Amino acid sequence: xxxxxxxxxxxxxxxxxxxxxxxxxxxxxxxxxxxxxxxxxxxxxxxxxxxxxxxxxxxxxxxxxxxxxxxxxxxxxxxxxxxxxxxxxxxxxxxxxxxxxxxxxxxxxxxxxxxxxxxxxxxxxxxxxxxxxxxxxxxxxxxxxxxxxxxxxxxxxxxxxxxxxxxxxxxxxxxxxxxxxxxx
DNA sequence: ATAGCGATGTTCT
DNA sequence: GAACATCGCTATA
Numbered sequence: 185x186x187x188x189x190x191x192x193x194x195x196x197x198x199x200x201x202x203x204x205x206x207x208x209x210x211x212x213x214x215x216x217x218x219x220x221x222x223x224x225x226x227x228x229x230x231x232x233x234x235x236x237x238x239x240x241x242x243x244x245x246x247x248x249x250x251x252x253x254x255x256x257x258x259x260x261x262x263x264x265x266x267x268x269x270x271x272x273x274x275x276x277x278x279x280x281x282x283x284x285x286x287x288x289x290x291x292x293x294x295x296x297x298x299x300x301x302x303x304x305x306x307x308x309x310x311x312x313x314x315x316x317x318x319x320x321x322x323x324x325x326x327x328x329x330x331x332x333x334x335x336x337x338x339x340x341x342x343x344x345x346x347x348x349x350x351x352x353x354x355x356x357x358x359x360x361x362x363x364x365x366x367x368x
Numbered sequence: 369a370t371a372g373c374g375a376t377g378t379t380c381t
Numbered sequence: 382g383a384a385c386a387t388c389g390c391t392a393t394a
Contacts, residue, residue: 226386235386245379262387263377269386282386310387350386 186340189328193253193272197279200272201227202361204281204334206341208289211316211332216294218316220286220306221337223367226348227359228269230278234353238278248324249278256332258313258323265310268318270327270334284309284349284360287367341365 187195192203202225210219228236230249237246237259248257249271257269257280269280286306288295295305295315306312313319318332327334342364347355 228386237386240380243379259386260378262375262385264375265387267386284386304389308387348386352384 186337188336189254189334192334193270195272197227197229197272197281198359200270200279201225201281201359202343202345204270205343205361205363206337206339208335208337209283209286209312209316209332210290210335211318213317213331216291216317218291218294218298219289220312220316221289221367222283222286224285224307224360224362226282226284226361228280228282233357235348235351235355235357236278236280238280242278246278249280250276251324254326254328254334256318256322256325256327256330258318258320260320261310266313266319267309268313268322268332282309283312286312288315 204222204225207222208219209222230238231241238249242250248255252275253272255271257271258266261267269282271280273279288305296302299305299315306315343361344364345358346360348360
């Protein structure tokens with residue numbers, strides 16, 4: 185079974201997250217194209233998920249989580265890094281998939297410049313945003329037709345579930361997904 | 369390889 | 382004040 189973008193965005197957030205493995209995240213910013221194949225993602229629920237930024241309802245920070253599926257939610261982490269999510273599901277449910285890592289495939293030299301190093305370019309949510317040039321100004325943009333886009337996979341990827349990283353609440357939910365098989 | 373720790377600023381109690 | 386969906390450096394193996 186394979187999905188197009190709109191089918192993916194309509195799935196329940198856990199299914200959307202595991203399905204998103206193998207999809208390409210591509211950024212076109214100031215003339216430079218950079219892209220990865222996603223290999224680490226996490227599902228976050230809406231106001232009823234204690235680990236979610238949407239827990240307790242809408243605020244200034246999480247506003248874009250409450251928007252239409254396919255919206256990019258970018259927030260500042262630990263005061264230093266940017267992290268990016270894909271909003272999924274019905275408007276107002278505030279479900280989102282945190283993009284935690286990918287395998288570099290396009291614009292590697294640009295990513296090396298942005299990261300100021302040649303290793304560990306995109307193996308972490310903050311690193312991924314830095315390599316792709318994603319910042320707070322991209323919060324609320326569309327992954328369908330904006331500067332950062334989500335593109336269908338080359339082939340399907342089997343998902344393995346594990347606990348979400350870096351959280352202290354709802355740690356029993358296995359909502360982190362990585363490829364079950366080693367990548368090519 | 370893994371463990372410990374400081375940096376940094378926004379968000380929430 | 383405290384917590385935080387993190388990162389990179391250092392030390393030890």
